[in-house]
Amino acid sequence: MNVELQIHDSTSPDARFLGWVPSPCRIRVTDPSGTTGPSVNLQITGNTAAGGGQVVLRTGTTGAFATKITVAVPTNGATVPFFAAGRFGQPSSSNGDVSIEVSDRANLIISVPVMVRIRKNANLLSTAERDRFVSAFGKLNDQGKGRFRDFRDMHVAVSLSQAHGAPGFLPWHRSYLLDLERDLQAIDQSVSLPYWRFDQPAPNIFTADFFGTADQNGTVQFSATNPLQFWRTDGQLGVIRRPKFPTSTAPPNLLNEAQTLALGGTFKSFRQMEGNPHGSAHVSFVGSIDNPATAPKDPLFFLLHCNVDRLWAKWQRKFARFDLAVPASFDEIATSRPGHKLSDTMWPWNGVTGHTRPPTAPGGPMSASPCVTAPGPQPRVEDMLDYQGEIASASELGFDYDDALFV
Amino acid sequence: MAGKTRAGRKLKMTRKAKRTREAVGGGRAFWIATNKQKTIQERVSALAHVPMAVGEGDNNLQAVLGVLRDVKEPIEVRLAALQSLQAASFSVVAFESSSGDYRATLRNIAQDENPELRERALSVLAQQKDGFAQKKLLEGLQNPQKALVPPQKALQLLSYDVHADAYKAARAIVNSPPNPVAKSEALRLLSADATAAPMFEKILLDKSESRENRQLSASALHALDPEKMQTLARDIVLDASDYDDIKATSLTALTQFGDNAAFARDQTLRKSVDLMKTRGSDELQLSASQFLSKLEA
Numbered sequence: 001m002n003v004e005l006q007i008h009d010s011t012s013p014d015a016r017f018l019g020w021v022p023s024p025c026r027i028r029v030t031d032p033s034g035t036t037g038p039s040v041n042l043q044i045t046g047n048t049a050a051g052g053g054q055v056v057l058r059t060g061t062t063g064a065f066a067t068k069i070t071v072a073v074p075t076n077g078a079t080v081p082f083f084a085a086g087r088f089g090q091p092s093s094s095n096g097d098v099s100i101e102v103s104d105r106a107n108l109i110i111s112v113p114v115m116v117r118i119r120k121n122a123n124l125l126s127t128a129e130r131d132r133f134v135s136a137f138g139k140l141n142d143q144g145k146g147r148f149r150d151f152r153d154m155h156v157a158v159s160l161s162q163a164h165g166a167p168g169f170l171p172w173h174r175s176y177l178l179d180l181e182r183d184l185q186a187i188d189q190s191v192s193l194p195y196w197r198f199d200q201p202a203p204n205i206f207t208a209d210f211f212g213t214a215d216q217n218g219t220v221q222f223s224a225t226n227p228l229q230f231w232r233t234d235g236q237l238g239v240i241r242r243p244k245f246p247t248s249t250a251p252p253n254l255l256n257e258a259q260t261l262a263l264g265g266t267f268k269s270f271r272q273m274e275g276n277p278h279g280s281a282h283v284s285f286v287g288s289i290d291n292p293a294t295a296p297k298d299p300l301f302f303l304l305h306c307n308v309d310r311l312w313a314k315w316q317r318k319f320a321r322f323d324l325a326v327p328a329s330f331d332e333i334a335t336s337r338p339g340h341k342l343s344d345t346m347w348p349w350n351g352v353t354g355h356t357r358p359p360t361a362p363g364g365p366m367s368a369s370p371c372v373t374a375p376g377p378q379p380r381v382e383d384m385l386d387y388q389g390e391i392a393s394a395s396e397l398g399f400d401y402d403d404a405l406f407v
Numbered sequence: 408m409a410g411k412t413r414a415g416r417k418l419k420m421t422r423k424a425k426r427t428r429e430a431v432g433g434g435r436a437f438w439i440a441t442n443k444q445k446t447i448q449e450r451v452s453a454l455a456h457v458p459m460a461v462g463e464g465d466n467n468l469q470a471v472l473g474v475l476r477d478v479k480e481p482i483e484v485r486l487a488a489l490q491s492l493q494a495a496s497f498s499v500v501a502f503e504s505s506s507g508d509y510r511a512t513l514r515n516i517a518q519d520e521n522p523e524l525r526e527r528a529l530s531v532l533a534q535q536k537d538g539f540a541q542k543k544l545l546e547g548l549q550n551p552q553k554a555l556v557p558p559q560k561a562l563q564l565l566s567y568d569v570h571a572d573a574y575k576a577a578r579a580i581v582n583s584p585p586n587p588v589a590k591s592e593a594l595r596l597l598s599a600d601a602t603a604a605p606m607f608e609k610i611l612l613d614k615s616e617s618r619e620n621r622q623l624s625a626s627a628l629h630a631l632d633p634e635k636m637q638t639l640a641r642d643i644v645l646d647a648s649d650y651d652d653i654k655a656t657s658l659t660a661l662t663q664f665g666d667n668a669a670f671a672r673d674q675t676l677r678k679s680v681d682l683m684k685t686r687g688s689d690e691l692q693l694s695a696s697q698f699l700s701k702l703e704a
Contacts, residue, residue, distance in 0.1 A: 131697075138663055143630040157535075165498040217559045217588050219595065221619075224655035225694045227663045230626050235599035236566045237627055244490075253455045276456055279494030286527060291534040292497050294567065 002031035003042065003073070003102050005112045007084065014189065014370035016114040018055065019400035021388045022065075022083035023371070027102065032075035039072045043103050044082060052097030053116030054090035058083050061393075086116030088405055093126050095190035115190060119310070120402045122194035122210070122303050123202045129194075130210055136188040137299055138227030140180075144235060150363035151180055152233050154348055155301075157293035159358045162347045164292060167267070167331040168340035169274050170312045171384035173305050175346055175366065175375065178397055180302060182367035192399065195306035198281040199256040206247035211300050218242030218286055233297040241287035241298055252284030260311050265319045268331040270312075278308050313387065313404040322386045329385055342382040350378045372398040436460065440491070441470050447481045454487035461495040468495075472512050482521050489516075489527055514539050517555060525555050533564035541565065541573075548576040551585075558585050562592035566599075574600050581606070591620055598627035607631065611639060614649065622656045629660050637665055645679055651688040658683075658694035662701050671702055 006026040008015040029040065045068040046055030056065035059082050073080050084100060092098060096113030103109055125133070141148040154176065155163065163172040181193045196205055205211050212220035212228065220239040222229040231239055245252045254277040255263075263270050281304050288294040295301045316322055321329040324342060332342055338356045339346055348361035365377030374395050375383035388406050389396030400406065437460040439445050439453035454471075461471050474480055474488040492509065510532070517528040517540060532540035544561040547554030554561065558580060565573040577593040584590035594610070597603040607624040610616050616624075629636040640657035643649050658680065661670065670676060683695035 135663065143626075143633075143664070145630070215588070217557075217563060217592060219563060219592065224622065224652045224690045225659050225697065227659060229622065229656065230629060230660065230663065232598075232630055234567075236569065236595070237598035237623070237630070238595050240563055240566075253452070255456075274498055275461075275494055279497040280455065282497060283490045283493040286530055288534065288567070290493055291531060294534045 001029060001034050001040070001104065001109060003109045004028050004030045005100060005102060005110060006079070007100070007112065007114060008371045010370065012370055016112060017117045017189070017371055017398075018053075018084055018086045018114055019116070019118060019388075019398065020086055020088050020404075020406040021396055021400065022058065022061070022085045022406075024393075025082050025084050025100075026079040027071060027073055027082065028077055028079040029073050029075050030077065035075045037075070039074045040104060041070055042073050042109070043105075044069050044071065045101050045103070046084075046098055047101045047111065048090075048098045051093060053092030053114075054087035055084055055098050055100060055114065055116065056087045057085075057100075084114075085406075086118065086400075089402075090116065091118035091120065091402055092116040092190075093129055117190070117192050118400050118402050119192045119306060120194050122196050123200070123204045125194055125204070130204075132188055133184075133191050133194060134210065135227050136184045136191045138230060139187050140184055141231055141233075141299075143230050144232030147183055148233075151176070152296050153360075153362035155292075155296045159347065160292050161337060162339045162358065164274070166336055166340040167271060167333060168336070168344070168346070168381050169271060170309070171381045172339070172346055174309050174312070174384045174387065174397075175349065175379050177302065177305055177309055178375075178399065179349070179363070179366050181399065182369055186367070193306050194303060195310050195401070196300065196303035197251075197257075197307055198254065198277060198284070198304060199251045201247070201249050201251060203248040205303070206243065211303070212239060212241075214242045228299065231299065239288070239298050239300075241285045241289055241300065243285050245284055252281060254280035254284065257311065257314070261315050261318055265321075266328040266331070267321065268328075270315050271331060273308070273311065277311075278304075281307075310401045310404060313401055316385075316387075317404055317407075322388070322390045324382050324385060324391075330381075340381065343380060345378050345380050369398045372396050374398075434460070437467060437470075440488075441474060443480075447483050450484045451487040454484070454491045457491055461491055468492075469508070472508055476512050476515060478519070482524065485516075485521075485524060486527070489524070489531075493531065510535070510537065513537075517543065522556070526560060529556060529560075529564055533567045536568040541568065545572055545576055548580070557589070559589040559592040562589065562596050566592075566596045569596060569599050587617060591617075591623060594620055594623050594627065598623075598630070601631055604628060604631040604635070608635065608639065611643075618650060618652055621653050625653070625656050625660060629664065633664065636660060640665075641673075641676055644676065644683075651691040654683070655688070655690040655694040658691075658698050662694070662698045667702060670698075677702070 004011060007023060009024050009026055044057055048054050056067060057069045058065050059069055059071060065085065069082060071080050071082060092115040095115045098116060099111045099113045101108060101111045140146050163169060177193055184191045196202060206213055208221060208223035209226055212222045215221050218240055220241050260273050260277055263272050282295060283290045288297040289301055323329055330342055338344055347357050348363055349366045351361045353359055353361050366375060366379055374397055386392060386395040387397045436453040436456045440450050440457055461467050471488050471492055475485050513528045513532050516524050517532060519525050529540050543555055544565050547556065547561050548558055562577060562580065573596060577596040580589050580593035607628040610624040611621050611628060640660050643657040644654050680695045680698050683691050685692065
């Protein structure tokens, strides 16, 4: 007997990535040799390598997850749906460190390697995770000639009104990070964007092997094995960044996570975080990251914003703010500039230029994912809210944070 | 008793959230930040928590700009005021109407007596490609008596918007560096100059040059003339007399950006790198392993 497993309803190896959100999977018998009767009972389990991610399963869209399920699969080739997710708190550290296995009684029929791919605290990454990330980031930059140039050009002085100082601040940056992360994953599928928890000491981030250490002039130094030594933006080599705080022992002086989540239960009150801690984190350094127009020249920008996005995700969970129909989920203002209302498409992915939008739209549409369909090539502000597909499963954006649960 | 009921707990939580908001932003923090009767520590701490309040009204913005401009204010408070303004500048809308005042204030304090304040103001202006700041930075390089910041800082800040005059000044520093850091910054600035490739090649191959400048030259040359750098990187890796960190940088360049198919055919290189997996510095061993892993992938 042979069996086919589909992850995200796909047989493609590119789709074999799970988060905390249950992913639609299918199983079917492709060769019924040796079976008798119209169906066969098959056991589906997750098999974890030492230190690897863990998978949980269930047969329907609701109900409890289990480590093992049994499904009756027709022998005529029809598919049977089931759902797989990463076990919260047990993400993978490398691609294929957990497998979904199918067995018939004691006989293993098929084993499909998957990854519980989750955005993690950059300070806690393993050496291998760190090295894969900087390698992919270095390739995305490709000495200033790579795709990263689009991301640099998306966040410049002329485009700041699209992304800052208005309700679209958090949705725009969520989209920005997602686009970048998908491009990193096109280079190395095992990579996800880590976050810099700027309210905690980060001794493992500001090292020569990761995001570098500042010399006496505030120019960042990297080790000889770090691909970021070739980092180049706007034609210029290197990163300028001098911290104003002792990176190894203390965080910058800004609102911590608890204080940020206590800003209030409406989006209007929560989005004050654009000033503190977001702006405060930016200006905790002297260098390109402390100015809105130059900030993405520093790759640390994306880890900082990943934490900003994570705080939004945690706030959304705390106050149940995923639903567009709940007014407190967003700060909808009739007079907001284009790009800051729920139904607005966002620049530059919408390709709209001129008038109230910037004169050019670098980068083209949003990169697609092999795992999910949202948000589509031209994301709207509203597409960024239900990132886990809690309100509508088709809205899932395909990323999760290590400490932001899906319920 | 009320606190033990559901409604009581909710009320308590609401009050706590309100207190937190008041403590970390808004009116009271702003009042402390601009109140000269308060201690320096209190004002600095308050300024860290007022970025959104700064942007809420022109009066608030003007008050913080006033603190920044006031030479009688303690320097710690002025630096904190600048930091608060910078954080607020991320909420662009609030700054649109006052960007002229902000820029004028920055230009003013770029010539302040305090070197840290000067440097930070020039840094913000240089990021904004401000002509006044660029002129002052170049003047300082050409005439050190007029320098507002050390030459290495001036070169670094000019790199935000490089143009011909900056290249000229950087070349002069490379030829006659006032200190090693200034030379490194001049080289970094010239990394965008396509005509500088021969200079970087020379420095990369000069074993008497500092290792930092050789590594920097490798990075610069790799972007300016990738084919040349691939050849030189291979030569350096095979050169038994060269330093491990330079070899490691060369191997990292080959691993990240090199032609895998060509390396797979290059048995001499492969054998040599294979030996490096267990010999030499940790960096060299790691870069060798990464190179070979890529070939095997």
